[in-house]
Amino acid sequence: MAKSNLSYLTNPIVDDNPVTLQMLGICSALAVTTSLSTALTMSIALIGVLTASSGTISLIRNHIPTSIRLVIQITIIASLVIVADQFLKAFAYEMSLRLSVFVGLIVTNCLVLARAESFAMHNRVIPSLFDALGNGLGYSLILLLVATVRELLGAGSLFGMPVLPLTSDGGWFEPLGFMLLAPSAFFIIGLLIWAIRSRRHNQVEVNEFPLILPYQDKPHD
């Protein structure tokens, strides 16, 4: 049991990563990756909400009628997000201003709902908690990687601390303004997926060239 719990925790980090393989939860998060500190706050908020919601839903999974389960799940998630949002406003007001609407958008983050629907509804509390934590960590890993690249190349700093000396301060590094714009995040994730898939060939998608293969529409969001 302990071993399988551990695999729930570690699998989603690289092998079954929610962002690069399952294509979940990209929506609300990329906009906060212009600096490491916002990405870190967002990650912590998401891990908290994800773990708490998976735990709660798994705890009451036998009492949820299937016909209204989505409504119940959304309500639980939304309440937890409100708590996280108020918490941020109370203890880190500056940060909550910089994150603007994106903490609220955790409600519609497909990752949270997908873990609730596909895992927590069918499993006991402890595995659900581990699964949620693992997925949250996998998601945070991508978020932090993207944020590191963007902040380092876009502003020459990490966590707001200057790392590369800027030309405006007499150093040699000319910041790439492009890294602070939206398109760069798409490129970084695209390249990241390429890197992961060239190491792990089992994740490569089948070639659709014959075009007869029925494709699977997975409507998440």
Added chain:
Amino acid sequence: MIDLFFRSVFEENLALSFFLGICTFLAVSKRVETALGLGIAMIIVQSITVPVNHLIFQGLLMEGAWAWAGLPKADLGFLKLISFIGFIAAIVQILEMLLDRYVPTLHRSLGIFLPLITVNCAILGASLFMVERRYDLSESMVYGLGSGVGWALAIVTFAAIRERLRYADTPEGLRGLGLAFIVTGIMSMGFSAFIGIRLP
């Protein structure tokens, strides 16, 4: 007004510059027809929900909204998330029933996309932006329509590009999702070229 419309379509495109609704954007863009169906559903839902949510926020949740009941200091703003998502779900449900009753052909062609839209971050995102930027009623109508049109435009063009890309001989690891991200990035650059365009 027209300025706001074009700004929400191009410059502040929800999908390409705020990353909202990207999950659906990537998942439902393998064919132009399905993308078009989703885009139309999105325009309809978006242009209804943003003004309605505006009315809800002004009438029930904002600080001072309960002044007539003797509670001038009641600020229910923290409830906006849960009430917005509730009303979005309700509106989508009503719309689905209405379409099924009166325009069954459209209902059939939109298919599963209507219920899917409930949990699309772009809808909730637009409502939250509307609150944060303090749009008034007419502005929020324009903003709802504009952001819906912008999202639809983005997904239809993206689906068209992807249809062609299926024939391309791409590197193995890049096939599918990786390339989709990079194409989205290039499109996003294209859309950001509209920044700063103002009507005379």
